[in-house]
Amino acid sequence: MNFIMKKYLLFFILYSLLATSGNAQTISQIIQSHFNGSYENYSQYYMKDDKIGATLPPDKFASNGFFKFDFNHGDFSAGFQLESYLPSTLGFFPIPADNKSKIVNKYFKYTQKKFSIQVGDFYEQFGNGLIFRSYENRQIGINNAIEGFKATAEPTSFLKTKFIYGKPREIFDYANAYVRGADAELDLVRLFTKKEDTKITTLSIGQSFISKYQEYTGPLDNFPKQVNANSTRIDFASNKITLNAEYATKSKDPHLTNGGSMKKGNAFQCSGDYTMNNLGFSVIFRSISNMEFKADRDQEYLSISPLNYLPSITKQHDNLTSNIYVYATQIKGETGVQSDLYYKIKPGTTLGGKYGTQIAVNFSYNNALNDSGNVLSFGKQKYSSDCGIDIKKKWNKKLETTLAYQNIFFNGSLQVASHSNVIANLIAASMLYKFANKTSIRFKVEHLFSDNDKKNWAAALTEFSIKSKYTLFASDLYNYGLTKNHYYNIGASVTEKSTRLSVGFGKQRDGLFCVGGVCRFLPASYGFTATLTTNFGY
Amino acid sequence: MKIIKKSIDFIFFIKNTTTSPKKMKNTLLLALLFISLKGMAQENLPSVKLKSVSGKIIDIKELANETKDTPLVISFWASWCVPCISELDNINDELESMQSIKKFSFFGVAIDDARTTKKVKSFVKGKGWNFDVLLDENSELKRALNITDVPHVLIIKNNKIVYQHTGYIAGEEVNLFEEIKKL
Incomplete structure (x- = not known):
């Protein structure tokens, strides 16, 4: 714990003594200081199950804890995050972090209306994240906060600028590299019109720049120690139409996972939507080539200190069976499109009923690039496709049903070279019934039809809730096509305001676990789990 | 307890x-x-500016200042979060009648990141939701308010968070409305 942290601590202690001995409200009003924070814990107890391939790790008990604390006094704020891994749960880090607790993030920030300055660890994103995004994802174990300095300035109503400098986090430490960058966005609507009631709500152009420097001691003469990335974007929005386009380039960036390739990287993304009352249509196209951008060129794992964010552009499903074949971005090169249509059949019509019927249709397609340097050259190899429809209907205040169909194509060779392609069809139906006095029951059944890989799967889930506070759940995912394995789970949860505790027991299959488009391979596991989340200070 | x-x-x-x-x-x-x-009130909301699907730029601090003693209800959600969508569908069905009984403002905050944020506007319009939704693409507001998971709903009155709830279980919207009515 460094000197600054000790000072914070001392202050917090004095404050808390004052707060507990006197009238907390009055004191907090006098010194105009406020606190808030949160705590999250995810723990697992592992047991052995040979049938599903769940082996025992050296430690049977694993636990990830996150304690975050923020303090604010007028325009100043400061805070920290303490993380503990006793040790980390399986698959959270490539190699489990052992019995370690550390204050990993700490910051001090001063905010004014037109500018802000932050020293310490910070998160930021430029544009769509094609060249830079620092963020945290606790479920998958990503935290690439930058330790250093960040400033934002809005000198006029039509110009926004950001500057960053620092070292990206690498698990408990920092990568041996420096990142610096700037981003500017010019709002053309505010520049040329004074009126707020213009029909065009957004018309802006943005430019970002990121440069990474990492020392090189190898034998090559012209080895690029510095990697630069640039991106340009444009945004347009009116009441009915939104359009966005971004083009990014990256200079020569030889690193471990691209085999030291000296190829430059580039990416192009454009998206648009059209909306009316009860109707929405959106489409996104993205093509990337050699865009893997990491803080540490020697890092083997993508999920450790990435600098940019390239999620897979496929729909994120919540079915137990649709998460068996999930597509992960082919970061070396891919081109893809995704589209969604949302429509609500008006309430009061024959098909709409009292509350209206909601329909969602989705389509996504990902392909190889023909020429890896050209993001507009579409190759012949198909990586994935997914199309489906969801119909949700609320019949009355008590009954609600959903029906879903999905067709999946998955290129098996992306995971293991010898694997064949998978074509699967999936149907899912669910029903929610609310009794009086806030008690409800939910049922869901699913079936995945496939002649490939592990063939057919079936799944069922039920949830029983009492007083909108306690929930009991049980589910089973059964592969009857090949392995005859059951992956069952039972559990309970209790929620009180902002605190939630849930416990479970069961089996998890191995496979890619993706959150927000970033995936990690999780080994099979069997045993108990417990999750606690809470926040405080309000 | x-x-x-x-x-x-x-x-x-x-x-x-x-x-x-x-x-x-x-x-x-x-x-x-x-x-x-635990139990101390946060009286100043952080200044975080977010763009909404209707094209406005909204600072949560200013929004809380403007609404004063009219309850301001903010629901954090994501387009991939099924319980969040159930909660907002049910709130949307009753929103008009609730607001005619007790005046309050309602906003959604979508924590969808670059993967799905581009579809949020069409999602909201296609659902026929009658409230504005702010886009918290890099979880800046979520983090500033120390929210861990979605769905998470907050009631703000006189610049203070007076109630919050995490998770959604069928019927929770009734509890939420009871809390709003108490204010």
């Missing part, structure tokens, strides 16, 4: 932070603080 909750928090916290005697001391102090601070 409160005491049990605090003890659970404390045990989990201590369990996870004991490595060296020095760390032990520091974390013990922090844990004590954590307990002593």
Whole structure:
């Protein structure tokens, strides 16, 4: 714990003594200081199950804890995050972090209306994240906060600028590299019109720049120690139409996972939507080539200190069976499109009923690039496709049903070279019934039809809730096509305001676990789990 | 109940932070603080500016200042979160009738990141939701308010968070409305 942290601590202690001995409200009003924070814990107890391939790790008990604390006094704020891994749960880090607790993030920030300055660890994103995004994802174990300095300035109503400098986090430490960058966005609507009631709500152009420097001691003469990335974007929005386009380039960036390739990287993304009352249509196209951008060129794992964010552009499903074949971005090169249509059949019509019927249709397609340097050259190899429809209907205040169909194509060779392609069809139906006095029951059944890989799967889930506070759940995912394995789970949860505790027991299959488009391979596991989340200070 | 909750928090916290005697001391102090601070009110909301699907740029601090003693209800959600969508569908069905009984403002905050944020506007319009939704693409507001998971709903009155709830279980919208009516 460094000197600054000790000072914070001392202050917090004095404050808390004052707060507990006197009238907390009055004191907090006098010194105009406020606190808030949160705590999250995810723990697992592992047991052995040979049938599903769940082996025992050296430690049977694993636990990830996150304690975050923020303090604010007028325009100043400061805070920290303490993380503990006793040790980390399986698959959270490539190699489990052992019995370690550390204050990993700490910051001090001063905010004014037109500018802000932050020293310490910070998160930021430029544009769509094609060249830079620092963020945290606790479920998958990503935290690439930058330790250093960040400033934002809005000198006029039509110009926004950001500057960053620092070292990206690498698990408990920092990568041996420096990142610096700037981003500017010019709002053309505010520049040329004074009126707020213009029909065009957004018309802006943005430019970002990121440069990474990492020392090189190898034998090559012209080895690029510095990697630069640039991106340009444009945004347009009116009441009915939104359009966005971004083009990014990256200079020569030889690193471990691209085999030291000296190829430059580039990416192009454009998206648009059209909306009316009860109707929405959106489409996104993205093509990337050699865009893997990491803080540490020697890092083997993508999920450790990435600098940019390239999620897979496929729909994120919540079915137990649709998460068996999930597509992960082919970061070396891919081109893809995704589209969604949302429509609500008006309430009061024959098909709409009292509350209206909601329909969602989705389509996504990902392909190889023909020429890896050209993001507009579409190759012949198909990586994935997914199309489906969801119909949700609320019949009355008590009954609600959903029906879903999905067709999946998955290129098996992306995971293991010898694997064949998978074509699967999936149907899912669910029903929610609310009794009086806030008690409800939910049922869901699913079936995945496939002649490939592990063939057919079936799944069922039920949830029983009492007083909108306690929930009991049980589910089973059964592969009857090949392995005859059951992956069952039972559990309970209790929620009180902002605190939630849930416990479970069961089996998890191995496979890619993706959150927000970033995936990690999780080994099979069997045993108990417990999750606690809470926040405080309000 | 409160005491049990605090003890659970404390045990989990201590369990996870004991490595060296020095760390032990520091974390013990922090844990004590954590307990002593529970229940204190946050009276200043952080200044975080977000764009909404209707094209406005909204600063949450200013929004809370403007709404004054009219309850401001903010629901954090994501287009991939099924319970969030159920909650907002049910709130949307009753929103007009609730607001005719008790005046309050309602906003959604979508924590969808670059993967799905581009579809949020068409999602909201296609659902026929009658409220504005702010886009928290890099979880800036979510983090500033110390929200861990979605769905998470907050009621703000006179610049203060007076109620919050995490998760959604069918019927929770009735509890939420009861809380709003109390104010």
